[in-house]
Each structure stands twice: as C-alpha cells, then as structure tokens.
Amino acid sequence: MSDDLKWTLATLDTAAEETSVPETDSGAAEPNALDRKINQYFAGAVVRKDLVKAVKGNAIVPSYVLEYLLGQYAASDDEATIQAGIDRVRDILAQHYVHRNESELVKSKIKERGRHRVIDRVSVTLNEKEDVYQAEFANLGIKGIHVDSGTVNAHQKLLVGGVWCLCDVEYFPSDEAKAVPWILGSLKPIQMSHFDFEGYLAARAEFTTEEWIDLLIQSIGFNPEMFGRRAKLLQLVRLIPFVERNYNLVELGPKGTGKSHIYSEFSPHGMLISGGEVTAPKLFVNNANGRLGLVGYWDVVAFDEFAGKKKRTDKALVDIMKNYMANKSFSRGVETLGAEASMVFVGNTSHNVAYMLKHSDLFDELPESYHDSAFLDRLHFYIPGWEVDTIRGEMFSSGYGFVVDYIAEVLKSMRNLDFSDRYQQHFTLGSDISTRDRDSIHKTFSGLMKLLYPHEQATAEEIEEILRFVIEGRKRVKDQILRIDDTMAVVKFGYSTATGTWRGVTTLEEEEHPGHYYQDSGASAHIASDPEPLAAASTVAIKAAMDEPELLYEGQRDFQENQRGVSYETLLLPYLAGATEIELQDPYIRQPHQGRNLVELLAAIASAKDPAEEVIFRLTTSEEPDTTFKQKQLLMLKEIYARAPQYGIDFHVSFSGSAHDRWIRTDTGWRINLGRGLDIFQKFEGGWMDFATSRQEFRQVREFGVAYIHEQREH
Known part of the structure; x- marks a missing residue:
C-alpha cells in the first residue's frame, strides 16, 4: 500500500462532521432521461405506469x-x-363502470334516463330457436339483449369469453311478456383500432438496446432497476406468445412471482383460464353446435394453476392438445380445423430445484396425463420460475411505458413476421439438434428478436446473447424429457461461430446442481464432452481444496445471472487462508448493501483464521460523489473500523479518485481479479425472515467473473 494516503480512518470523525447534507426538495420525482426520451418518441402512446x-x-x-x-x-x-x-x-x-353490488342502481339510471353508457364485460350467444344473437352483461346482470350480426362479425371474441366494452344501453318496456326491455344502442370494445407500425420501427432505432429493454419492462409495469439482464429477458419471454403464432410456453415456480399477471392484465388478445376448468368443447370446438372454442378467437390461451399431480384431467383433451400444439390443427368429426392461438401453462412448484432434480424432474408438479414425453416435447421454452423474484411493492414502476393496448396491437401485428433465421449469417446450430428442438429454438429466437430488435438492427454479440438464451430454454425442456423417456437421444446443445468455434450451452440449474442434474453414465459422458467447464462444479472443487492449497484452481471462473449457491466462503476464502495481510481495491464501497458485503467478507475471514492471530485488511475505495450520501458512507466505514478489531481484523481504509480495477491481493502470493468487486449479489428483500439475509448461498448473483492468479509462480 502507498504511504501517501489521502484518507485514513483516523480522519473519518472530522470528515463526517464537515460533510454537509443539503436539503432536498419534496414532491413528485422528475422524469429521468429515459422517461423524457420515451415521451419524445412515443408521445400519446405511453403513460406513467x-x-x-x-x-x-x-x-x-x-x-x-x-x-x-x-x-x-x-x-x-x-x-x-x-x-x-x-x-x-x-x-x-x-x-x-358497473360494480356488481350496484347493478340495480345502474339499471334504475338507465330506466329513468332512457339511455346510459356503461363499462362492462359483454359476451354474446346465438339463440338458435329465435335465430338471433343475444348479449349478456357480466356485472350489470342483464341478458337476452339483441345484437345485430354486423357487430358480432366485427368483434367475434364476444362469442368466446367476452370482451370489455363501452356500451350505450337503452330501456324500452314492452307489453309482450317475453320481450326484453334492454336495447343495445352502441358497443365499442376497449382496444385500439389502428397504429403506425413504421413510426414504431423508426422510433425504436432511436433507443439503445438497454433503453429499449427497460422501456418494455416498464411497459409491463416493473421498475427495470430492480432486475438484472437475465431477469429482464425472463420477463420478456412471457410476451412471446403474443408476438408468435402457435407458441407453446411453460413456467413453473414458487407462488407470488407474477406468472399469470401478463395473461390476465396485459392484453385484450389473451385469455387466462383455470387449468381445471377447461374442456375440449370450450377450448377447441363444440360438436353439438359447431361453435369454435377459445383457440379460434384468442391469440393466447393461458392455463392458470396448471400444476397439481392429483388434478383430474381429460385424457381425450390431452390428446387433442398434443395434436394442436404439434400441427396447429384439431379435428371435429371428419373435419380438421386450424388455429393460431399460443398455449401457455403456468403453475406453482412445492419443492426447490435441487429436490426436484434429485427425486424426479422439473416437470414433477404436472398432472399425470401431462407428465408425458410426447406432450412435453411440444413445449418450446421452459421459464425457470424459481429464478423469478417474488413480486414486492418496490418492484413496480413509476416510470413511463407503452399504453398496454398500444403495445398489444404492435405485438399482434408482428405475428405475421418471421425472424427465425436472423442468426444464421453469424452462427450455426449443432448438427445433432433434432427438428423439433430446432423449431422450438427458432420460434423463441424469432419472438425475442421481434420484441427487442423489430427494426432488425442487432449486432452479432446481441444476436448471440439471444441465441444462447433461447437454446437454454429448450434444453431445459429436453433434458427433463430424457429423465422421463430414456428412448430419447441425448442432444448436445450449442452452436458454431462463423469461424467454426463450437460453443456449448448449459442451463443454470445444470451448473448449480451438477451432482443431481446428471444421473446416469450417458449424462456423465455428455458433461465430459462439453468444452466449457461448469461454474458450480468448479465451486465444488474450490471447496474441496480448502485444506490443500496446492489444489487451488488458477484461471477464470464465470458465473451466470440468477445463479445460487455462491458465497465468499467458497469463492474467496480458500485463497485467503493463511494470509496475514490482505488488500482489497473496490471503488464501490459506498451504499449500505456494499458495506454489508464488506462486513460479510471480513466476518468470513475472522471466522476462518486462528482466534489468537490478527489479519491486516487494507481497503482502497472511492468517495461517494453525491454529498447527500457521502456522510453516510463515511459513517458506515467508521463503524466497520470500530468493530473490526474485536474480531481480530486490523482494518485500514484509503480513498483514491483513480481506482478503477477491482481485486484482492494477499501476502501469500494470490491475486484475485474481481469483475464486479464484492457487489456480486442481486438486491433482495432482506428481512430477518428471508433466508438470504443469513446465508449468501441462498441469494441470486449478478453475472460476473473472477480470475485467480498466483503471482509468486510467475517469477
């Protein structure tokens, strides 16, 4: 460490006292730069969420x-x-708006005024005996209202599930006993009638990829600052069924992660139904009257609460669904009909990932009839719901996003486009990837490209990011099918670059739990053939080398976003063992969570060393530039300084305006280059009942890399 230190802990008392915190204005937060840009290019099509x-x-x-x-x-x-x-x-x-408990009051208004406008969910049925269409108002509680054929033909979803509408309802009593006194004066579904697609594409070109992703995340109601890149992509995959025809998606995970929200709230083109309530006539076609089911009218049909081993299922429905998901068609007697609706299956899991991998598979929660390799093989992507954080109040956005109806129409219009081949000038899929696997990868890739790069201006690096992500989602499906059906061939998932370099793809749970993920010799051979080492396997190796320093790994380790099972104890402590002096350079020890990270590292060092010995720990960081928070930073470091000696840590700190790289160096010769410094963990709620508060391995990490170098061996 340099002797000409600008700051020492001894000066923190004075510095903290001299640092003034200016008063801040209260009131509504001003729009940030992204919000101003959103309003500039999408004026009239966005709203504060x-x-x-x-x-x-x-x-x-x-x-x-x-x-x-x-x-x-x-x-x-x-x-x-x-x-x-x-x-x-x-x-x-x-x-x-009609509240159910005020329906009689609204009826009275219509009667007394003769005409009144209502907002209600309207459904229409055909009365075959009288050969007329009749409407029913869900909240108002009136039915049997005549609807002309022109209105029904223009808005056919009225026939299936119903549509939210603005309606003028009139009251005209009659002497006829069976006559309905209610008359439908006008009906307007609540959805856009048109938009400028070329203007949408031109405006997209004005945004960077990061800005555009954040705009989409804000559009579905979330604060992008609360999500990492991978977490954002997982949220956006939920939109693919709206932008891709006949797309089959499954998401299983813990309760409270917002799995069904998109399909019930986001678009007037999606229908959310309970998995236990669906029947073949309701979903496909009613043979009694020939009426098409949900798949004939909705872009997306989502099955909520789909999981549940003991749920009763209709085997005939499962067979029809298999055919539809594979061939986009279904049979009605001797006639075969086609449809474009995407299928989404969401459900809750009751066990963690490691448990499911050890005892069964990641589809274990599905009803028995659906726990079938033929059905599962028709799924294009598996969203790992266990990676999605539980929805909390601070995760909702107060920024600007697309008016939901606007973006819903944009996505609907792009269902006619196909972007599935946009990677082929840069990359080639592995030769042993089957046709069904390839089709799944193509559909997911096309969907994400339409969402992120509708203007078709993506770099090779951006295309590769999407390609790896979508391959992983299909691999998750296929690897679990292999556990259920051992007649399926093992597939080596990956792709080659334009120069012929092979790049294998693994799932995150494969890297976290390799001991449970691979259960047979065939799988073991598969892992051995993959040229890329698994991060979790390397963590296990580090753990095993705790007592044998000569076995410690030298080289680069990379960890994926959302990975769990990582802690300073396994990541850093083996390399710090035996050191009497440790230096850390990390410019970002400023915020409370960064101070917590530092304390957790110091605590790990203190617990591992001989209680009778002391370790000198020198921190070089940078000052918080915002005077509002600078005092808090200094007081935080002062408190660490005051507490560390009682645990055998001689703590020193210095401030450097030029410090940029992040590394740890020990007097035993180890240098550890830290891509993100100590700030490797994602934000979490952090209450005392949250397990992640007590144990780092229960937290999800950001994407980061670590390089281990033994400097003494270089000389």
Missing part, C-alpha cells in the same frame, strides 16, 4: 381497460395534463 393504481380504486377491471382510458386523457409528461386526465378517468369510472 403508477397511474393505474391511482385510478383503479375498487374497480375489478384489467389494467388494459384502465390504460386505454388513461391513454385517452393522461398520455403526457405534463403534470397538469396528467392530473386532469386522472380526474377525468376517475369520473368516467365513477359514472360508467
């Missing part, structure tokens, strides 16, 4: 209904316009 909660109240309506109204009156970044728009939307809801 926290406004939905402000206007919803106790109205049980989907978000896209509320955002439709907000898009009409509050699609602006001008605070006065927004407030006026909120007031207008609240007034519309108060005057026209």
Whole structure:
C-alpha cells in the first residue's frame, strides 16, 4: 500500500462532521432521461405506469381497460395534463363502470334516463330457436339483449369469453311478456383500432438496446432497476406468445412471482383460464353446435394453476392438445380445423430445484396425463420460475411505458413476421439438434428478436446473447424429457461461430446442481464432452481444496445471472487462508448493501483464521460523489473500523479518485481479479425472515467473473 494516503480512518470523525447534507426538495420525482426520451418518441402512446393504481380504486377491471382510458386523457409528461386526465378517468369510472353490488342502481339510471353508457364485460350467444344473437352483461346482470350480426362479425371474441366494452344501453318496456326491455344502442370494445407500425420501427432505432429493454419492462409495469439482464429477458419471454403464432410456453415456480399477471392484465388478445376448468368443447370446438372454442378467437390461451399431480384431467383433451400444439390443427368429426392461438401453462412448484432434480424432474408438479414425453416435447421454452423474484411493492414502476393496448396491437401485428433465421449469417446450430428442438429454438429466437430488435438492427454479440438464451430454454425442456423417456437421444446443445468455434450451452440449474442434474453414465459422458467447464462444479472443487492449497484452481471462473449457491466462503476464502495481510481495491464501497458485503467478507475471514492471530485488511475505495450520501458512507466505514478489531481484523481504509480495477491481493502470493468487486449479489428483500439475509448461498448473483492468479509462480 502507498504511504501517501489521502484518507485514513483516523480522519473519518472530522470528515463526517464537515460533510454537509443539503436539503432536498419534496414532491413528485422528475422524469429521468429515459422517461423524457420515451415521451419524445412515443408521445400519446405511453403513460406513467403508477397511474393505474391511482385510478383503479375498487374497480375489478384489467389494467388494459384502465390504460386505454388513461391513454385517452393522461398520455403526457405534463403534470397538469396528467392530473386532469386522472380526474377525468376517475369520473368516467365513477359514472360508467358497473360494480356488481350496484347493478340495480345502474339499471334504475338507465330506466329513468332512457339511455346510459356503461363499462362492462359483454359476451354474446346465438339463440338458435329465435335465430338471433343475444348479449349478456357480466356485472350489470342483464341478458337476452339483441345484437345485430354486423357487430358480432366485427368483434367475434364476444362469442368466446367476452370482451370489455363501452356500451350505450337503452330501456324500452314492452307489453309482450317475453320481450326484453334492454336495447343495445352502441358497443365499442376497449382496444385500439389502428397504429403506425413504421413510426414504431423508426422510433425504436432511436433507443439503445438497454433503453429499449427497460422501456418494455416498464411497459409491463416493473421498475427495470430492480432486475438484472437475465431477469429482464425472463420477463420478456412471457410476451412471446403474443408476438408468435402457435407458441407453446411453460413456467413453473414458487407462488407470488407474477406468472399469470401478463395473461390476465396485459392484453385484450389473451385469455387466462383455470387449468381445471377447461374442456375440449370450450377450448377447441363444440360438436353439438359447431361453435369454435377459445383457440379460434384468442391469440393466447393461458392455463392458470396448471400444476397439481392429483388434478383430474381429460385424457381425450390431452390428446387433442398434443395434436394442436404439434400441427396447429384439431379435428371435429371428419373435419380438421386450424388455429393460431399460443398455449401457455403456468403453475406453482412445492419443492426447490435441487429436490426436484434429485427425486424426479422439473416437470414433477404436472398432472399425470401431462407428465408425458410426447406432450412435453411440444413445449418450446421452459421459464425457470424459481429464478423469478417474488413480486414486492418496490418492484413496480413509476416510470413511463407503452399504453398496454398500444403495445398489444404492435405485438399482434408482428405475428405475421418471421425472424427465425436472423442468426444464421453469424452462427450455426449443432448438427445433432433434432427438428423439433430446432423449431422450438427458432420460434423463441424469432419472438425475442421481434420484441427487442423489430427494426432488425442487432449486432452479432446481441444476436448471440439471444441465441444462447433461447437454446437454454429448450434444453431445459429436453433434458427433463430424457429423465422421463430414456428412448430419447441425448442432444448436445450449442452452436458454431462463423469461424467454426463450437460453443456449448448449459442451463443454470445444470451448473448449480451438477451432482443431481446428471444421473446416469450417458449424462456423465455428455458433461465430459462439453468444452466449457461448469461454474458450480468448479465451486465444488474450490471447496474441496480448502485444506490443500496446492489444489487451488488458477484461471477464470464465470458465473451466470440468477445463479445460487455462491458465497465468499467458497469463492474467496480458500485463497485467503493463511494470509496475514490482505488488500482489497473496490471503488464501490459506498451504499449500505456494499458495506454489508464488506462486513460479510471480513466476518468470513475472522471466522476462518486462528482466534489468537490478527489479519491486516487494507481497503482502497472511492468517495461517494453525491454529498447527500457521502456522510453516510463515511459513517458506515467508521463503524466497520470500530468493530473490526474485536474480531481480530486490523482494518485500514484509503480513498483514491483513480481506482478503477477491482481485486484482492494477499501476502501469500494470490491475486484475485474481481469483475464486479464484492457487489456480486442481486438486491433482495432482506428481512430477518428471508433466508438470504443469513446465508449468501441462498441469494441470486449478478453475472460476473473472477480470475485467480498466483503471482509468486510467475517469477
């Protein structure tokens, strides 16, 4: 360490006292640079996402209904316009939204006024005896209202599941006993009628990839600052069924991660149904009257609460579903019909990943009839729901995002496009990847490319990121099928670059739990043939070398975003063992969570060393530039300094304005280059009941790399 240190811990008392914290203005947060840019290029098509909660109240309506109204009156970044728009939307809801418990009051208004506009979910049926279409209003509780054929033909979803509408309802009593006094004056589904796709593409070109991903994340209601890159991609995969025809997606994971939210709230083109309530007539076709089911009218049909081993299922329905998912068609007697609806299956898991891998497979929670290799092989992608964080209040966005109905129409329009071959000028899929595996990879790749790069301006690196991600999602499906059906051939998933370099792809749980992931000799051969070492396997190797320093690994280790099972104890401690002096350079020991990281490292060192010995620990970091937080940083470091000696740590700190690289160096000759410094863990709730608060290995990490170098061996 240099002797001309700018700061020492002895000066922290004075520094903390001299650092003044200016008063800050209160009030609504100003739009950030991204929000201003969003409003500049998508004026009128975006809305502040926290406004939905402000206007919803106790109205049980989907978000896209509320955002439709907000898009009409509050699609602006001008605070006065927004407030006026909120007031207008609240007034519309108060005057026209029908609450079930107020239906009689609304009926009275219609009777007394003769005509009244309502917001309600409307469904239509054909009365064959009278040869007329009749509407039913879900909340208002009236039915049998005549609807003309032109309205039904223009909005056929009225026939299947119903549509939220703005309707003028009239009251005209009649002397006829069977006559219905209600008359439908007008009906307007709550969804956009048109948009400028070329303008959408031109505006996309003005955003960087990071900005665009954050805009999409804000559009589905989340704060992008709370998600890493991989977590954002997992959220966006949920949108692929809206942008790809006949796309089959499954997501299984813990409760409370928002698995079904997208399909119930995001788009007027999606239908969410309970997995236990679906029947062949409802889903495909009713042979009694020839009426098409849900797949004939909706872009996405999602099955909620799909998991449950003991759930009763209709084997005939499973067979029809298999055929539809594979061939995009289904049979009605002698006639074969086609449809374009994507299928989504979401459900909760009751065990963690390691348990499922050890005792069964990652599809273990599915009903028995669906726990079938033929059905599972038709799934294009498996979202690992255990990687998705439980939804918390701070995860919701107050920034600007697309009005839901606008982006829903954009995605619907792109279902006609095919981007599946956009990787082929740079990469080639492995030759032993089967046709069905290849088709799955292509459909997911096409969907993500349409979401992220609709203007088709992606670099080779960006295309490779997407390709690796989508291969992993299909590999997760195939590897689990191999556990169920041993007649399936093992596939080596990966791709070759334009120069012929092979790059294998692994799943994250494969790297975290290699001992449980591979259960037979064939799988062992497969892992041995993969040229890329598994990060988790290397962690196990580090652990084994704790007492044998000569076995410690030298070289680079890379860890994926969302990986668990990583801790300072296994990552760093074996290389710090026996050192009496340790240096850490990390410019970012500023925020409370970064101070916690430092304390956890010091605690690990203190617990591993001889209690009778001391370890000198020297930290070089940088000052917090914001004077508002600088005092907190200094006080935090002062407290660490005060507490460390009682645990045998002689703690020193210095500040450097030029420190950039992040590394650890020991007097035993080890240098550890830290890509992210100590800040390798993702944000987590951190309450005392959260296991991740006590144990680092239960936390998800960010993507990072570590390089181990023994400097003495270089001389």
